[in-house]
Amino acid sequence: MDNLSLIIAYRKSFDGAARVASSGSKLSLRNPLTNSSFFLTAIGKAEDAQVILENCLDKDTVYKFLRPWLGQGLFIAPLGLWKNHRRVLLPVFHNKVVEEYLQIISDQANILLERLAEESGKREFDVLRYITACTLDVVFDGRIKTVLDMLFGREIDFTDEQLREHIDSITIAGNDTTALVIAYTLVLLGIHQDAQERVFEEQQSIFKNSKQGATKEDLRCMNYLERVIKESMRLYTVVPIIARNVDKEIYLPHSKVTIPVGVGAVVGAFAIHRSVDEWGSNANEFDPDRFLPERSDNRHPAAFIPFSYGSRNCIGRNFGMLIMKSIISSIIRTYKIEANEVGPLKIEVLLFPIRGHQVKITKR
Numbered sequence: 245m246d247n248l249s250l251i252i253a254y255r256k257s258f259d260g261a262a263r264v265a266s267s268g269s270k271l272s273l274r275n276p277l278t279n280s281s282f283f284l285t286a287i288g289k290a291e292d293a294q295v296i297l298e299n300c301l302d303k304d305t306v307y308k309f310l311r312p313w314l315g316q317g318l319f320i321a322p323l324g325l326w327k328n329h330r331r332v333l334l335p336v337f338h339n340k341v342v343e344e345y346l347q348i349i350s351d352q353a354n355i356l357l358e359r360l361a362e363e364s365g366k367r368e369f370d371v372l373r374y375i376t377a378c379t380l381d382v383v384f385d386g387r388i389k390t391v392l393d394m395l396f397g398r399e400i401d402f403t404d405e406q407l408r409e410h411i412d413s414i415t416i417a418g419n420d421t422t423a424l425v426i427a428y429t430l431v432l433l434g435i436h437q438d439a440q441e442r443v444f445e446e447q448q449s450i451f452k453n454s455k456q457g458a459t460k461e462d463l464r465c466m467n468y469l470e471r472v473i474k475e476s477m478r479l480y481t482v483v484p485i486i487a488r489n490v491d492k493e494i495y496l497p498h499s500k501v502t503i504p505v506g507v508g509a510v511v512g513a514f515a516i517h518r519s520v521d522e523w524g525s526n527a528n529e530f531d532p533d534r535f536l537p538e539r540s541d542n543r544h545p546a547a548f549i550p551f552s553y554g555s556r557n558c559i560g561r562n563f564g565m566l567i568m569k570s571i572i573s574s575i576i577r578t579y580k581i582e583a584n585e586v587g588p589l590k591i592e593v594l595l596f597p598i599r600g601h602q603v604k605i606t607k608r
């Protein structure tokens with residue numbers, strides 16, 4: 245089977261897994277390589293997700309379709325290699341290093357604002373392609389230079405192939421995810437004008453009328469925007485399912501079942517994020533203040549897992565938050581956004597709205 249057919253076949257498997265991930269049952273899928281059936285367990289409860297994500301660090305074979313591109317890059321690296329490489333890559337994502345990229349982010353945000361001007365005052369358009377162009381430049385420019393700088397001369401001698409695979413993994417894992425969260429957040433702010441007003445007021449209290457890029461102190465003051473971004477990641481979880489390989493027999497405390505070795509476990513992050521048990525009867529409603537510290541105290545630690553959970557979680561989560569806050573801050577200070585709805589969704593590994601991220605923008 246060629247790579248393209250393999251990718252299409254696996255995407256279909258992901259669609260199946262997605263449907264089951266929201267119901268929490270056992271799922272049989274067809275392996276497109278061998279045409280034989282294989283089993284996945286769908287995890288729909290935070291308590292069970294915590295156990296899987298803490299204990300099963302090996303990626304499931306459903307991610308095999310990424311191998312032709314990502315080889316042994318961090319995202320799908322086999323366990324032995326992953327442990328070593330994650331440790332060496334960790335300093336690249338340290339807060340202090342990441343903060344050095346604020347200037348790159350703000351320069352790219354300015355280019356984005358100029359490009360968006362061509363849509364200002366006009367009809368609805370899909371904002372994602374503008375955002376993706378911007379985040380690609382940020383992730384590529386920022387990360388790639390640092391990765392190369394920091395990895396040369398470390399205790400592991402990376403081969404050229406390994407460096408390429410890590411850089412591709414970081415670019416792929418970091419770019420579309422960040423762009424999608426920004427796009428969903430803009431649509432949600434376009435729908436919920438009251439929340440947009442609060443975000444704008446917070447921005448004005450930080451910047452007055454300045455169009456300067458955000459500093460790390462500015463970003464720290466964007467508490468309401470941070471809650472909005474979290475609520476956007478909860479309702480529209482861009483990595484809606486996380487698939488791990490069960491490499492040792494494991495007991496799920498909520499479901500009270502033991503999963504045998506060799507079965508895949510699909511954690512339905514999207515389903516957990518909309519679970520009434522975890523989030524209350526208004527789980528499907530947009531309410532950023534549910535992330536106020538006083539309303540988060542009793543929440544299960546794995547009830548909110550947009551960046552996954554445990555030691556194989558997202559290595560770029562702080563960098564991602566920084567990019568998202570900074571870019572949304574620039575956009576909201578310059579443009580007023582209107583939107584009607586997110587509409588129907590589809591999963592192609594990541595979560596996309598079928599009709600795109602439609603918004604209308606007008607210069608403030």
Ligand code: HEM
Pocket residue numbers: 318319320330383387413414415417418419421422425482483486487549550551552553555556557558559560561563564565
């Ligand atoms: C909002 C933005 C982002 C989201 C929602 C996100 C989500 C995730 C999730 C859910 C995983 C873990 C999958 C699993 O548990 O199996 C992951 C892993 C990863 N992410 Fe992110 N991510 C984001 C941004 C970034 C950024 C900005 C970078 C880098 C520049 C990045 C690089 C990575 C890498 C390299 C991994 C693999 C980590 C490992 O296996 O050790 N991500 N991400």
